[in-house]
Amino acid sequence: MKIIVPMAGRGSRLRPHSLTVPKPLIPVAGQPIVHRLVKDIAKVLKQPIEEIAFVLGDPAWFGDDVVTSLEDLAKSLGAKASIYRQDKPLGTGHAIMCAKPSLSGPAVIAYADTLIRAEFDLDPEADSVIWTKQVENPEAYGVVKLNANDEIVELVEKPEIFVSDQAVIGIYYFKDVAVLKGKLQEILDENVMNGGEYQINDGIKRMMADGKIFKTGTVDEWMDCGNKTITIETNQRMLGFLQADGDEQLVASSAKLTNSNIIEPCFIGENVVLNNSSIGPYVSIGNGTVIEDSNIKNSLIQNHTTIRNANLDKAMIGNHVKYDGGFTEISIGDYSVLE
Incomplete structure (x- = not known):
């Protein structure tokens, strides 16, 4: 085949x-x-x-x-x-x-x-x-x-x-x-x-x-x-299926949590750092991303991005982004800086 x-x-x-x-x-x-x-x-x-x-x-x-x-x-x-x-x-x-x-x-x-x-x-x-x-x-x-x-x-x-x-x-x-x-x-x-x-x-x-x-x-x-809206919905549905299947490790063992909690289902990649934050449900976070003082749900965040002081819902954020702000439903491409 x-x-x-x-x-x-x-x-x-x-x-x-x-x-x-x-x-x-x-x-x-x-x-x-x-x-x-x-x-x-x-x-x-x-x-x-x-x-x-x-x-x-x-x-x-x-x-x-x-x-x-x-x-x-x-x-x-x-x-x-x-x-x-x-x-x-x-x-x-x-x-x-x-x-x-x-x-x-x-x-x-x-x-x-x-x-x-x-x-x-x-x-x-x-x-x-x-x-x-x-x-x-x-x-x-x-x-x-x-x-x-x-x-x-x-x-x-x-x-x-x-x-x-x-x-x-x-x-x-x-x-x-x-x-x-x-x-x-x-x-x-x-x-x-x-x-x-x-x-x-x-x-x-x-x-x-x-x-x-x-x-x-x-x-x-x-x-x-x-598009962005439909992709976030797909991420939510897929996380639900993966949680029910139990076949994949959704939270990497190398993730570091300090005064933070994860509301399942979520995907947390390798070497993710979470400080003073609440993540989930239905959030995917790529490798090497740092999130501080934030509340994030129903969102898709890619690799090596830094997010601070955020309250996000239905957000999609790309790779190597720096974000510090008070918006909610956002869509930010790779290598963007909003401080």
């Missing part, structure tokens, strides 16, 4: 936090988004992963440190890492085709801007499985249309008339991803574009037209990381 991860976008909706760190590498509940996504997919697949192919953007943005992080992620799952580049933002289909040498055999394609919780078995009769989530407002999403045999027969974007309540979340399984590669190559050769881009949906629709069987795999939880 292979996992293909297109992640060349810069994450403009999450600025300023994605100005210095690619969005898939921003930590949520203590781990980068793409790391959590790939590990959770591997759990669902329940079979060995032989290769993980990452499609990155400009090397000036996705540099050696990013490549090393992804290689370490693949190694932790017993897989080989393959690194590809998408030089121009030409759509989801184009991004997949940038990994053309890896497009053979069974594979999952997953876009690195969401997190999931799921427990289901892949349908062995299906040529492809499109992962979906039941939603209350399907008119706001791309959804699948099913026939009487619960096979997907159409993809409908933001339907004005009810089609189904199963929203497409951007994760796909293909029994042989080479079939999709062939259809996407046709799309590129014929220059078939939607919105100025080559789309994965156009390749999928051609597979359906050839009679390929598509089924749904419904996830229990689908968490977005698109």
Whole structure:
């Protein structure tokens, strides 16, 4: 089994936090988004992963440190890492085709801007499985249309008339991803574009037209990381899941607390210093951060940041920030100083 991860976008909706760190590498509940996504997919697949192919953007943005992080992620799952580049933002289909040498055999394609919780078995009769989530407002999403045999027969974007309540979340399984590669190559050769881009949906629709069987795999939880507000909500939900699972150490043994308390669930990274502060619930704090004389809840704080005299709720603060002030709901990018 292979996992293909297109992640060349810069994450403009999450600025300023994605100005210095690619969005898939921003930590949520203590781990980068793409790391959590790939590990959770591997759990669902329940079979060995032989290769993980990452499609990155400009090397000036996705540099050696990013490549090393992804290689370490693949190694932790017993897989080989393959690194590809998408030089121009030409759509989801184009991004997949940038990994053309890896497009053979069974594979999952997953876009690195969401997190999931799921427990289901892949349908062995299906040529492809499109992962979906039941939603209350399907008119706001791309959804699948099913026939009487619960096979997907159409993809409908933001339907004005009810089609189904199963929203497409951007994760796909293909029994042989080479079939999709062939259809996407046709799309590129014929220059078939939607919105100025080559789309994965156009390749999928051609597979359906050839009679390929598509089924749904419904996830229990689908968490977005698109902007600051939603990312903080995802951090809260993920911390709750991790606390219930009990599989990860959420408070590092090297954290130093003086006259401070932690209201669980929280993630506290290595060498964090807490003085005269109350932290939690639902707070993630990255490595080497110092917090003094502060009360913080429902917030996401990254590495090597210093916070003093703060009363924060629903805040998102980047790396190497110095903050001393009385604001509450704040969003501060890397290397900022507010004193």
